[in-house]
Amino acid sequence: MARKASDNNGGKRQTTIREVAERAGVSVATVSRILSGTYPAAPATRSKVMRAVEELDYVANHHARALQGTTRKSIAIIVNSVISPHYAHVAQGVQTQAAEDGRLCQIGTSGGDAERELAMVQFMREQHPEAVILVGNVNADDEYKARMSRYAHALASVGSRLVLCGRPPLGPDAPAVVVEYDNTGGAFAATSHLLSNGHKRILFLGRRPGYTTPDARIAGYRNALAAHGVPHDPSLEVDGTFERYEGYRMMRSRLAAGPPDFTAAFAANDQIAAGARQALVEHGLSIPGDVSLIGFDDLPPAADIDLTTVYQPHEELGRTSVRLALEHARNGGPPPHTTLGAHLVIRGSVAPLVK
Amino acid sequence: MARKASDNNGGKRQTTIREVAERAGVSVATVSRILSGTYPAAPATRSKVMRAVEELDYVANHHARALQGTTRKSIAIIVNSVISPHYAHVAQGVQTQAAEDGRLCQIGTSGGDAERELAMVQFMREQHPEAVILVGNVNADDEYKARMSRYAHALASVGSRLVLCGRPPLGPDAPAVVVEYDNTGGAFAATSHLLSNGHKRILFLGRRPGYTTPDARIAGYRNALAAHGVPHDPSLEVDGTFERYEGYRMMRSRLAAGPPDFTAAFAANDQIAAGARQALVEHGLSIPGDVSLIGFDDLPPAADIDLTTVYQPHEELGRTSVRLALEHARNGGPPPHTTLGAHLVIRGSVAPLVK
Numbered sequence: 001m002a003r004k005a006s007d008n009n010g011g012k013r014q015t016t017i018r019e020v021a022e023r024a025g026v027s028v029a030t031v032s033r034i035l036s037g038t039y040p041a042a043p044a045t046r047s048k049v050m051r052a053v054e055e056l057d058y059v060a061n062h063h064a065r066a067l068q069g070t071t072r073k074s075i076a077i078i079v080n081s082v083i084s085p086h087y088a089h090v091a092q093g094v095q096t097q098a099a100e101d102g103r104l105c106q107i108g109t110s111g112g113d114a115e116r117e118l119a120m121v122q123f124m125r126e127q128h129p130e131a132v133i134l135v136g137n138v139n140a141d142d143e144y145k146a147r148m149s150r151y152a153h154a155l156a157s158v159g160s161r162l163v164l165c166g167r168p169p170l171g172p173d174a175p176a177v178v179v180e181y182d183n184t185g186g187a188f189a190a191t192s193h194l195l196s197n198g199h200k201r202i203l204f205l206g207r208r209p210g211y212t213t214p215d216a217r218i219a220g221y222r223n224a225l226a227a228h229g230v231p232h233d234p235s236l237e238v239d240g241t242f243e244r245y246e247g248y249r250m251m252r253s254r255l256a257a258g259p260p261d262f263t264a265a266f267a268a269n270d271q272i273a274a275g276a277r278q279a280l281v282e283h284g285l286s287i288p289g290d291v292s293l294i295g296f297d298d299l300p301p302a303a304d305i306d307l308t309t310v311y312q313p314h315e316e317l318g319r320t321s322v323r324l325a326l327e328h329a330r331n332g333g334p335p336p337h338t339t340l341g342a343h344l345v346i347r348g349s350v351a352p353l354v355k
Numbered sequence: 356m357a358r359k360a361s362d363n364n365g366g367k368r369q370t371t372i373r374e375v376a377e378r379a380g381v382s383v384a385t386v387s388r389i390l391s392g393t394y395p396a397a398p399a400t401r402s403k404v405m406r407a408v409e410e411l412d413y414v415a416n417h418h419a420r421a422l423q424g425t426t427r428k429s430i431a432i433i434v435n436s437v438i439s440p441h442y443a444h445v446a447q448g449v450q451t452q453a454a455e456d457g458r459l460c461q462i463g464t465s466g467g468d469a470e471r472e473l474a475m476v477q478f479m480r481e482q483h484p485e486a487v488i489l490v491g492n493v494n495a496d497d498e499y500k501a502r503m504s505r506y507a508h509a510l511a512s513v514g515s516r517l518v519l520c521g522r523p524p525l526g527p528d529a530p531a532v533v534v535e536y537d538n539t540g541g542a543f544a545a546t547s548h549l550l551s552n553g554h555k556r557i558l559f560l561g562r563r564p565g566y567t568t569p570d571a572r573i574a575g576y577r578n579a580l581a582a583h584g585v586p587h588d589p590s591l592e593v594d595g596t597f598e599r600y601e602g603y604r605m606m607r608s609r610l611a612a613g614p615p616d617f618t619a620a621f622a623a624n625d626q627i628a629a630g631a632r633q634a635l636v637e638h639g640l641s642i643p644g645d646v647s648l649i650g651f652d653d654l655p656p657a658a659d660i661d662l663t664t665v666y667q668p669h670e671e672l673g674r675t676s677v678r679l680a681l682e683h684a685r686n687g688g689p690p691p692h693t694t695l696g697a698h699l700v701i702r703g704s705v706a707p708l709v710k
Contacts, residue, residue, distance in 0.1 A: 050470050072478055082462065083447045085655075088437045095437075095464050099471070104478050107437065107462035109450050115405050116454070123427055123459050126482065244655075274659050300440075300599075301656030304629050 024052035074104040075322055076124040077133040080112045084242070085299040086269070086314055090135050090165060093318025101326060103130070112138075114147065121151055125158065131177070131325035133163040133318075137213035137242070140168060149174040161328055161335065165321045168212055169337055177328055178337040179321045183213060186310040186342030187220025188227075190266055190294045193308070193344055195228045198353030199264035199292060204237045205250050205276055206268030214242075217268050217296060236262060240272065247275025255283045263353055264292035270302045270309055277305055277349075288351035298345050306348040313340050379407035429459040430677055431479040432488040432520075435467045439597070440654040441624070441669055445490050445520060448673025456681060458485070467493075469502065476506055480513065486532070486680035488518040488673075492568035492597070495523060504529040516683055516690065520676045523567055524692055532683055533692040534676045538568060541665040541697030542575025543582075545621055545649045548663070548699055550583045553708030554619035554647060559592045560605050560631055561623025569597075572623050572651060591617060595627065602630025610638045618708055619647035625657045625664055632660055632704075643706035653700050661703040668695050 021028045024045075031049055075098045079087035091107050098105040108124060110117035121132055132155055138144055152162040152174040162176040169178045194202050204221050208214040218237065225232050238254065240246040247267055254260075267273035273295035280291055287293050295302060295309035302309045317340060324336045376383045379400075386404055430453040434442035446462050453460040463479060465472035476487055487510055493499055507517040507529040518532040525531055549557050559576050563569040573592065580587050593609065595601040602622055609615075622628035628650035635646055642648050650657060650664035657664045672695060679691045 047470070050473065072474070074478065081447065082437050082443045082450075083440070085438070085440075088443050092436065092438045092464075095466075099466070104474060105464065106478070107464070109447075109460065109462070111450075111454070115402070116459075118405065119427070119459060123429065123461070123482070127478070274656075278658070301629075301659040303633070304656040305659050 020049065020052045024048045072104060073102065074098075074106060074127055074129045075131050075133065075325070076106050076108065076127070076129040077135060077318070077321075078108045078110055078117060078120050078124070079135045080137070081109055082107065084271075086297055087135060089299065089314035090318040090321075093315030093320075094133060094322055095318070096315065097319040097322035101322065103322075114143075118147070121155075125155070125160070128158070129160055130329050131155075131161050131163050131322070133165050133321045133325070134167065135165045135317075136167065137211055138167060139210050140212050141210065145170055148176065152176045161325055163321045163325050165317055166213070175335050177321070177324050177335040179317055179324060180337075180339045181312050181317060182339055182342045183216035184220040184223070186296060186312060186344075187217040187266070187268075188224045189220075189342070189344045190296065190310050191221045191224035192228065193346075193350060194264045194266060194292060194294060195224060195230060197264075197292065197350055200230050200353075201233075201262040201264070202236065203254070203262045203265040204268070205240060205247060205265055206242060206272050207237045207239045208241060214268050221266055242269045242271055244271040244275040247272030247277075248279050249275070251276035251279035252282075255279060255285075260285070260291065262291070264294070264350070267293065267295045270295040270297040270299055270307060273307055273309070273349075274301050274305060277307075287349050292350040292353075294350055302345075302347070308347045308349045309345050310342050311345045312342040316340060375404065375407045379403045427459060428457065429453070429461060429482055429484045430486050430488065430680070431461050431463065431482070431484040432490065432673070432676075433463045433465055433472060433475050433479070434490045435492070436464055437462070439626075441652055442490060444654065444669035445673040445676075448670030448675075449488060449677055450673070451670065452674040452677035456677065458677075469498075473502070476510075480510070480515070483513070484515055485684050486510075486516050486518050486677070488520050488676045488680070489522065490520045490672075491522065492566050493522060494565045495567050496565065500525055503531065507531045516680055518676045518680050520672055521568070530690050532676070532679050532690040534672055534679060535692075535694045536667045536672060537694055537697045538571035539575040539578065541651060541667060541699075542572040542621070542623075543579045544575075544697070544699045545651065545665050546576045546579035547583065548701075548705060549619045549621060549647060549649060550579060550585060552619075552647065552705055555585050555708075556588075556617040556619070557591065558609070558617045558620040559623070560595060560602060560620055561597060561627050562592045562594045563596060569623050576621055597624050597626055599626040599630040602627030602632075603634050604630070606631035606634035607637075610634060610640075615640070615646065617646070619649070619705070622648065622650045625650040625652040625654055625662060628662055628664070629656050629660060632662075642704050647705040647708075649705055657700075657702070663702045663704045664700050665697050666700045667697040671695060 017028055017031050021031045026045060026049060075094060077091055077094045079091055082088050095105045106124060108120040110120060124132060148170050155162050156175045164176050165179045166181060170176055204218055206214055207218055222232055238250045240250045265276060267276055273293055277287060277293060280287060285291055295307050298309045298311035328335055372383055372386050376386045381400060432446055432449045434446055437443050450460045461479060463475040465475060479487060503525050510517050511530045516532060520534045521536060524533045559573055561569055562573055577587055593605045595605045620631060622631055628648055632642060632648060635642060640646055650662050653664045653666035683690055
């Protein structure tokens with residue numbers, strides 16, 4: 001009942017590319033072209049071939065090995081975690097663009113752990129992806145830079161390439177495509193919006209010295225204070241990571257320490273903002289009546305909690321990473337480097353300060 | 356500056372396993388054991404080897420090919436999309452359990468498309484995963500069952516296995532591990548909660564005949580109505596998919612059609628509930644004052660919008676899938692089948708009906 005073709009050949013022998021071609025009524029070259037992902041092919045032809053492949057339970061890798069080097073084209077992406085909406089949306093953008101370009105996409109996670117990241121890069125490299133995209137926040141120390149540089153050279157030496165997405169460039173010696181977004185500009189806009197509404201005592205929630213993303217955002221916060229001539233008070237900067245429960249913890253312990261010495265808070269991402277909001281509400285404080293709140297990302301749950309925040313183009317980051325990587329694969333030359341913009345999204349969580 | 360080892364050997368020659376062993380000060384067998392993922396190894400040894408591997412830019416797959424068959428152990432998971440919190444949390448559970456068991460995890464997405472799913476299964480099979488986990492809602496027609504049965508046999512024939520996670524079993528002829536959760540029981544509890552609060556006109560948001568997850572949830576809704584002796588009115592069942600914008604669309608068009616002919620709504624997931632909530636609020640209706648609302652999943656943004664919902668153990672689904680797959684890999688026998696429970700989480704979105 002289960003496998004027609006396999007039952008016919010005893011469930012062991014591998015189907016050949018010739019059998020697939022015969023069943024689909026096309027040439028062996030056409031099957032090869034379609035399976036190796038070198039498009040374009042007419043959708044009807046493609047669908048005939050894929051059906052024949054499926055019916056015959058043809059394993060693409062046997063084909064690939066037989067034809068040496070014509071493995072199925074793919075893109076690999078490694079994120080810290082898929083449950084972060086930011087990483088998930090970037091991965092979705094990579095997936096979407098890869099599919100449009102006839103590539104498969106494999107996603108790996110590192111848990112923010114360097115050893116697991118290395119293991120994933122090596123593991124994924126076995127599939128000969130055209131690019132390995134590394135996404136997101138890191139502790140950009142010397143060890144990190146040396147590691148990325150090794151990845152970049154190792155991938156380049158096998159005809160692939162490293163893409164750093166939402167991570168700073170490595171310098172001229174490391175051949176990595178770089179797609180950044182404007183963390184500092186976005187944070188400057190968010191903080192300026194609070195300052196323009198009269199707030200001067202603005203908490204920053206989510207400081208983490210040494211890490212690229214919070215460092216870039218806190219720089220925007222400090223720049224905005226300086227630009228508006230408001231003194232910088234380091235005691236308003238609260239350390240924490242980018243999770244919702246961390247936002248809750250930071251705000252809760254701040255409120256437990258005494259009456260609020262701030263009138264607004266800039267959360268380094270929307271998850272932190274959501275947690276901080278819960279702590280404020282539980283403390284009997286209203287938003288924006290008592291405290292103005294602003295986030296960063298414009299991802300769920302920003303709309304649901306009516307949060308003013310900074311939009312950044314998550315999926316576009318992923319799509320651009322794929323586009324630039326494939327462009328570089330075609331054209332060679334120095335790896336491209338681009339920065340995508342961010343902008344403010346006004347909702348209902350900020351109010352003018354009434355003195 | 357970049358690659359020490361590669362520079363030494365001209366950037367071309369592959370590092371050997373012997374060089375890794377020498378650098379780490381361990382035996383070749385130890386390196387092999389650690390790289391192939393056949394644990395246990397002392398963390399200090401493992402870390403020495405991994406550092407040597409990294410320093411020498413050793414490519415695991417060359418090692419694997421040289422040693423034939425001792426590829427790095429891995430688990431593959433294919434979800435419709437990573438931006439759905441449900442799928443992301445299941446994938447996170449798979450990832451976590453795989454890491455605890457010394458396996459790498461690769462994630463693929465299908466976009467709910469059968470052809471892409473097939474391509475992903477074939478692609479991932481090249482890495483010889485111990486299991487391929489397929490997650491989530493599908494149109495369980497005959498074509499689907501035949502396809503899954505082919506996957507199950509094809510994977511079994513190469514010593515791997517198919518795991519259906521949150522999908523119904525295939526029947527006795529198809530060797531698939533099955534991990535389900537109690538959609539019907541959860542929906543019964545949610546609907547009963549509304550009925551116990553006096554509601555009789557309860558919208559169901561997210562009907563999609565033929566699809567396993569909404570079908571199982573609407574069955575729980577109908578069972579609860581029957582159990583409480585409340586007549587079933589098909590006009591209260593609204594068709595739509597599981598996205599937030601769909602929830603918004605469904606509720607908005609319902610409200611546009613005339614005064615509400617319902618006092619409560621059961622959304623087939625939290626995303627739908629969040630969208631429906633926005634439409635209600637925009638229409639000037641309060642929750643739960645005017646309309647009671649209940650969701651399904653207990654994922655973001657449920658807590659942020661104070662939504663009463665049904666908790667299901669998303670990460671545990673993923674972890675259990677890995678555990679049962681590895682257990683089956685060790686012990687053989689008929690593939691295991693289990694169902695995880697769901698329960699109600701009471702928040703503030705349901706109120707008693709005041710007549």
